[in-house]
Amino acid sequence: MVDIHDEARTDRTDTTTFEMEGACPFGGDSVGGTFGSTPTLASWYPQRLRVELLHANGLAADPLGPDFDYAAAFATIDLAELKADITTLLTTSVPWWPADYGNYGPQMIRMAWHSAGTYRIADGRGGAGTGMQRFAPVSSWWDNGNTDKSRRLLQPIKHKYGSALSWADLMVLTGNCALELMGFPTYGFGGGRLDAWEADDASYWGPEVWDAANVTSFDSMVTRDERWRGQNGDADYDLQDPLAASHQALIYVNPEGPYANGDPLGSARDIRITFSRMAMNDEETVALIAGGHAFGKSHGAVPADEIGPPPEIAPMEAMGLGWHNPRGAGNAENTMTNGIEGSWTPDPTRWDNSYLENLFAYDYQQTKSPAGALQWTPTDPAGPRTPDAHVPGRTHALMMMTSDIALKVDPAYRAVCEKFLADFDTFTLAFSKAWYKLTHRDMGPKHRYLGPEVTIEDGLLWQDPLPEADHAPIDAADVEELKRAVLATGVPVTDLVFTAFSAAVPYRDSDKRGGANGGRLALAPQKDWAVNRRTVPVIEALRGVKAAFDAAAAGGKRVSLADLVVLAGCVAVEQAARAAGVETTVPFTPGRVDTTQELTDLEMFEWLRPLADGFRNFADGALPAVAAAVSPEAMFLDKANLLTLTAPEWTALTGGLRVLGANHDSSVHGVWTDRVGVLTTDFFVGLTDTDLEWSATDASGTTFVGRVRETGEERFTGTRNDLVFGSNPQLRSIADVYAARDGQTRFVADFVRAWDKVMMLDRFDVKGHKRYGAMAA
Template identity: 50%
Template sequence: DVRTTFKRMAMNDEETVALTAGGHTVGKCHGNGDASILGPKPEEADVEEQGFGWKNTQGKGHSEDTVSSGLEGAWSSKPDRWNHTYFHLLLNHEWESVKSPAGAWQWEPINMKEEDKPLDAHIPGVRRNPIMTDADMALKMDPEYRKISERFHNDPEYFGEVFARAWFKLTHRDLGPKSRYLGPDVPKEDLIWQDPLPTVDYTLSEVEIEDLKKKLLNSGLSQTELINTAWDSARTFRGSDYRGGANGARIRLAPQKDWVGNEPERLQKVLAKLEEIQQGLDKKVSIADLIVLGGSAAIEKAAENAGVKIKVPFSPGRGDATDEMTDAESFNDLEPIHDGFRNWVKKDYVVKPEELLLDRTQLMGLTAPEMTVLMGGMRVLGTNHGGAKHGVFTDKVGALTNDFFVNLTDMSYDWKPASDSHYNIVERKTGETKWTATRVDLVFGSNSILRSYAEVYAQDDNKEKFVKDFVKAWVKVMDADRFDVKK
């Protein structure tokens, strides 16, 4: 489905039509031959093919004899240059579904004038029927696409402008915010799909940061509430396109404030308290900074509860985005439907929970050791979604201990399936259930690589290492979208 595919790229209907039509204005498809006699694919071809594969022995093997997609033909009358014949051909002719020489289904015009046909790309003086794909025909047959196509057809200048902007978006949307752009050609205009942020005009001294930590810890909010809000705000970061993250505090805005994974009721309670604290400050600090600092202060307290004194690095300077700065519709695609770090999946999926955890981990740019230490720490901190007890292998919830790893690798326990995704941790001697767990918890004992990391953190002499490694990984998550901070 064309609309679904382009929506995944945060493109609206107008951008979709512009990109499809503009991309098909120049060039052609290649399928002028029998695809069945092409050579093996690159991985299966002999060494003399040097990794190219699909060797074509028909005619020249290239030019007019090229076979690639299987479709054959150009879309516009002048496919060697930017022109405005694409919509003229699409809208003013009837089309029928026929097979290309390679056997692929494509659309060709019925009774088209010879002068409207494009010239053959390789044989001088010969004209060929243009073609359309199913995606092209959607621009004619879909009612909304049709309106846009007709406007573009009647206003080529407007079409060119929309295509240029959509092309820039397509080729730059994985660069993240404009602050990451380099060179003299960076546009001055702020575009909403770049997730713009307000300029921050304050700094915080160490004394001010420590004072804020005390206010946050004494606000009446629990350690878990502060940690979960900071985590949920930051975990949206995607290294694939540099979107998401804690900067901007878009967790306060639609759609994030209503995501099930963010526990809206708990979230609103925390945000209301943070806004109250903000209003009482002599220097207005952003909610984004207060969210992260609250989580960091709670981590320090949890480490202290475990007997380890540590300071969690904090880099102030985050801004608070507004609704006007936020493309709410495109942010829907960032909604977490799973978070193994908080032992939660929105519903049952074909993909196993531990595999979903790997997906989130790589999107956040974390390594396997970082995933492991964060997992163990989040469990003993009691940060599970909805307060679930699965995987909380400790009697000292809220203290940043290595108990998760100690008890996971303790051979005095047996692991008994309770359902497809839940397990009971049973004492071998008594048969009594001590704890419960999910597949995500147990994979850190069952997978040989992850178990090796777990055993390191389970060591009696590695309690402090565990805390230090957890804090380092925590700060990496909190600062993932701080492109202005040296890392």
């Protein structure tokens, strides 16, 4: 191989001799941008805005292509045959990873639970929806030890059904089949989860810096203090937003108690906070813990420091499997997972109430597992025994975790346990519904669910239910009539745009919540959010248009307020483009419905309230404390990510909203035009004006003033959410396109496409199950 550094080497001043022939053409210890190449861009500039995250998990990574219709493919599956195949696999133990008790059911329940259990209500990220358990960092969390084995066992099933069955659906369905195999009646199953195809590099999992290769147990992790405020037991004790797990690399809490300290009451407080952050109340929390621990066992037969690295950093020859165990065959009776050893019940592969019965029938004392982890054993030596998972004739004392004892000592949890002890049927139903919620929480509206087992009742509040339309839909002629009626109200274009956008922007693709469908902008809590105050009189004006249309329309037609709000925004954009000299028709797809206050979960929707919204230049009063750790522009990027916007879409949409006067308080920040309400490229022209010199107006550097260099005359003001499109090189490159002489027509077209995309983000009733190409221009 010819050395491309020949000339450079002649300048060396040391006496090292090089063998030039056959030398590698790459200097140093790295090749291009491959793994191990350091330093990287991230290490050089750790504070840079990572706009490239908007293009993660894109079409280029997807082997199925843009036209693949998962709903159509899934419909070809005979679900009964698929479930039979899974059930056969669950009871067919293989030598390379023998099944505990001859039944893979318990470990598959854990796999499905941990796939779904990453969900968090604060930003909707995590959950089972995209099969992220297959990728870093989740795949290599200590708490997910040996879930790689469960997925590898399922590989023959995945290969048989191919692209018609996503990994995400397969993992959840396998958990259901496992429960049913062991006598538990599940509440139903909805398919429709679309797989991701690359690691998640966007989600924030916590402030801790930790070394996965050296994490050998729960209590070997770095301190968790950075993600918590207050002390366990204090009134202000809580997790940093948007986190849900008590520690980096955990799914819920440390089963040995906070800091592995064996404190059941402290564990109960952690449990309540983490499960509530995952949208579960006390009854659902107890049902999930007690129900899940009715099956299987925990594994801690081998000291943690003997276990090899997780999958993401395992040796090449491991072929994607991690946590190599050197003891014996590395499995069966020598299995090591979380370090705690033993089973909760005498019959770990049958659904019964013995977990709760034994938890309350006996006193427990602290002991340690062979791996050194803290656990609990009945003080009564005559207590029930549980069979060994692999050695016939051997038995063991029951095991409880600190997080189990927590259910006994916390008064509220204890009351739920006693209710379930007194009524096994009530417990069964509660666990069934909680499991269904756990595994479907991030899927969005029920009409996204696929398959013959979607027979669950309507109106489950956590599904953000929408009523069926009770009137005939409006047609093209009605749309034109309504456009004229909207313009006749005299409501300014700027207010119509702001209101429509405010209805749609709460959407987040992470768990498919929010959006304009349902008309919740007119309901609590959204109507009362500070950022939405400007929408109140507009909603009232549109109610008048709706009332007049509904009264006059023939054939039982009515227009929903949800549709009318969006249509009003669309006609406003058309007017604004026309005023800029560009004729355009903004797409409008009717069919939205209005939900009710009774079908709106106030607490859950309050999590959608923005602390900051760069699109509307809004910052909550509590923002300064948060901005010390997370910049406004980073929060803006995060929101663009949740809206699935690309960098060009983000840029075009923001520039258009600025000149259309869509700031929440009608301020002039970023409104760099004297033609407010006209869809011009003035924002980009002002942004790239080299005659302007910008300076911060406050010590925090959150607002700025742009002055003419030569005269010092103040021209514009802006926020970080404005200037980022000029300071970030990727965004500025896009802004240059729109600021150019030929940018106006392109900008209007791009803005309209981005606008329509946002208005349609929650319209899964018409978009189907295609990941790409769902938004027509």
